[in-house]
Amino acid sequence: MGVVNELTEPKLARKASTDGSAERQRLRMMMLIRRFEERTYQEYTKPGQRIGGFCHLYSGQEAVAVGIASVFQKGKDFLITAYRDHGHSLALGMDPKAAMAEMFGRSTGCSKGKGGSMHFFQAEVGNLGGHGIVGGQIPLGAGAGFSCWYKKTGGVAFTLFGDGAINQGVFNESLNLASLWKLPVIFIVENNHMAMGTQVERSSAEVELSRRGSGYNMPHRSFDGNDIDQVIEVVSQAVSRARQLQGPSYLVANTYRFRGHSMSDAMKYRSKEEQERARSRDPILMYENRLRELKWVDTDQVEQMEKEVRELVNEAVKFADDSPHPDLGELYKDILSETYPLQK
Amino acid sequence: MPVEITMPQLSDTMTEGTLTAWRKKEGDAVKEGEVIAEIETDKANMDMEAFEGGTLAYQAVAEGDKAQVGALLAVLAQKGEDPAALKKQFAQGGGQASTKPTQKSVESNNGKTEPQPAAAAAGGAQGASSHDTELGRGNIEEGRAQSRRESVQEPPEHTSEALSREASQKVGQRPAAAKLPSAAPENEPPRLKVSPLARRIAASMDVDLQSVKGSGPGGRIVQRDVMEMPQSHGQSSAADAQRPPAAKAAAPKPASPLSLAPRVGQGHSQVVALSKIRSVIAQRLQHSKQTIPHFYETIDVDVEAVLALRARLNKSMEKEGIRLSLADFLAKGLAIALLSHPELNSTFDGKEITRHGDVNLGMAVALPDGLIVPVLRNVQQMGLREIRLRSSDLVERARNLKLRQEEMSGATFTVSNLGTFGVREFSAIINPPEVAILAIASAQKRAVVFNDAIAARTMMSLTLSSDHRCVDGATAAEFLRTLQQLLEEPGLMLV
């Protein structure tokens, strides 16, 4: 009934790239994110807690962020996500030092130590940040798409959220508005099947989450979010529609987070077997194996990359640790514009 | 370097955990990310992973044991290290992590426990940083001191009940003399109800609130009750009243009456060339007197109240070394009167009159050869103390010819004070483009009619010269009356 689903199944018809360098970069970025997150876990759990507050790790979902980043056009597109935001920020090119320093709450952090783990931002690349309230960022993403539509920039707003967010009211309002006004927005559910500790079956009446898209007369598709090639292929289809102002799409990337919801989560709600099954579908291993088959990467290169990302993360931790806390004067900065209060 | 595995802090509130089960035995090979033990926290059971690979050399706690956050749980031997030797070393307490980390050790190194002597020799902590201990900028220290990290480490007996008890006990131990001062003096039974404004005015006028009847709700003493109290003039000492009213420091010493020697010899004459300053004075005052239609009004002011107040204030400011002069009160009163009579706080360029919202008071200062007029700016914003300090600074520098040009211009009204010379009254010449000038004569005891009887009161005559082109007689008179009221009832200056 009126729902035209123009998004096709991913065929994974990989075009032979000249030398696989783009693919190696993607693999390396996924490895960097993984290493960054695992080190974050380590730093967070060290007594003395140099990383404070809530902290949500992205391990296991790397293919989604890195896949999106590979079709993202800096300076034109926007990306907004929820509080599990380290991976997206790194994938869009954030310096791991600025990211780790933010987690340490230091003045050299990407948000000057005022945002923390859940609130990474990087304006110059169109990274509209991580947002702490479940679903709260979805209409902002629609607004970013609106700005592309209004100014006819050809840009697209990647609006990411988890499977928990789709039951919030603003999800409905935002998808309806975006579809009504044909805004260039790609709504992407990172379905890790777990809203904190509540499985999709216990939170959504319709477990095939992509079907919700038809309620908004929006092309929709769910796909394997652990397979970066699928991510790139499906997202690319949606992007090309959006850039031509044919309207938004609704995508569901099925994935799995290896860690708990946050750091104090013992994950007793899921079985060992389930976790082991998930580990066997580790997006990094899957991609590494595929590139090995294509002879685009070999063991030496993988080990070299592992060494490099480990070094980058070590440097990031050292940088964060050596960075100063924000000056107390920062307390009252960045609240209102400088011209306050005598705006004329 | 051996890898020490310590009790992780898995939540903000976690202070200790129980090692419920070992999943690896001593001697087992461990891969990075592999689970080596299970831990029970206040929230849940968690698997504990190894962050590095190696051989499990030593288990520091037994299954079921509790350990504080940061306490050593296990040691991994890395390639080339001897697990047995490490076990021996750590069993004797030779690790980085202490077996029972104290609050101090966590605070002192914020994340890394303090090295014990044996281990210090064996090698520093992993990538040890001293940053947290110094915190670069001291200013964040304060906030940090209150931070959750420290509070996590507080001994568990610090419940709110315990803190409440502790605070009460400490207050109880305070010596009686250390009691905090209250707004109302202790010997004031029953507590008077006084509005904050009335209390402030009463204090400045030295009015005893006990003697005031309050007209506000429930007998609250309010402003009007204090203002209507008769002032107790008898309190000012005779010595105060007889002291020359204008400040000695602020004016040149009058020529000594004893120095009566002739200065130009008999049969001689002395030709004096006009100094630069003299010729400017000559030119300007001639111009003023020739072009401005001056008129003069004189008013007598009873300065008993202001002298009494001055005596009290000077006593209270004795330690500061500040002595207010009558001229300071005049400046204060003038600022108020001028703002309410802006016709006098004006300048006139022959075409337009400009009324000013700030009072910049010119103060004619006599020099050996002529006079100079430094300007005290924005007097309306100043209290008496500031008037005193700033004016004496200006006068001092005027005498030493050290004023900057901008300190000698921009006056909106000028005073000429001959108070120290015993002059009964005089008139001054307007300093254009100003439209008026006030001549302040000496305060002196005079026989006057006071309360329908002849009394000796300290009186002072003020003569206002005004420019009739822009000021009329009645306007000038109203201004003088306001000034007189302010000086005769100085409490009004606070209102």
Next chain:
Amino acid sequence: MPEMQFREALRQAMVEEMQRDENVFLMGEEVGEYNGAYKVSEGMLAKFGPRRVLDTPISEAGFTGLGIGAAICGLRPIVEYMSWSFSFVAFDQLINNAANVRYMSGGQFKVPIVFRGGNGIAHQLGATHSHRVDALYARVPGLIVVAPSTPFDAKGLLKTSIRCDDPVIFLESELMLNDKGEVPDEEYTLPLGVADVKKEGQDITIICWSKMVKLCLKAAVALAEQEIDAEVIDVRTLRPLDEQTILNSIRKTHRCVIVDEDWPYCGMGAGIMARLQEKAFDDLDAPIMRVCSEDVPAPFNHYLELAMQPSVEKVVKRVNEALYR
């Protein structure tokens, strides 16, 4: 000077700013084809077309967030709420996103957006449609809250709000939209954060804003008949508050009554009062008094509704109490 209605002044401000800056657009329920629920945006769709005057679905959280997102990405939206009472469903967007993004991002993003609409008790709309949101938003760092009382102020302040780089909560009143006042032909703006002394006086300071200003000026007339010379201060901007103008006045009159259409507990008046007692204590000759609405939900019945709200009589009575008369 030509006279115009409050709504016309608002419309002029929006039209002029949209003509001046291509990035300004208007969005809200019924602002376009319906010509505005209260005719504030009448004719604007015809003038600017559907790209710049957008009818939204009834989706306050959605279009509030969408506006904020657009603002972060460089546009300058004007979002109209049919009533500020409806903003409650968009509270998360206003508080967490509009107010916080600049701070959380360490100053990387500005949020130039105006949210405007009718605030407060209109006429017999009952409890859900009569909310006064002043204090709810004025307590949030990162927001600016403006509440004009005259067409002149409304136009000048709205223009400044649209040009402002921060999120502005702009409070109007359905009951003021027909009010007429002089508005000059020539271009002008008014600064935010600056109060206006609507009537000078010596005896008591009356603090008010928005719809209450007219009521207080009426009360000042009644007080003059009792030989009480009241000073009426229209604070105009609730956040940031122009403390200095208020303190100057209290230092002159030593008495103060705050008139607030909101509830007494934790309301806007309570917030202003807390600041004043800290800063003006020694200048007060009487406790600061307030006239607020009664501490009840807004009733439907006309007479009950009137009884709930501040009135000229209540203000006169309170002023007399503050003057111990």
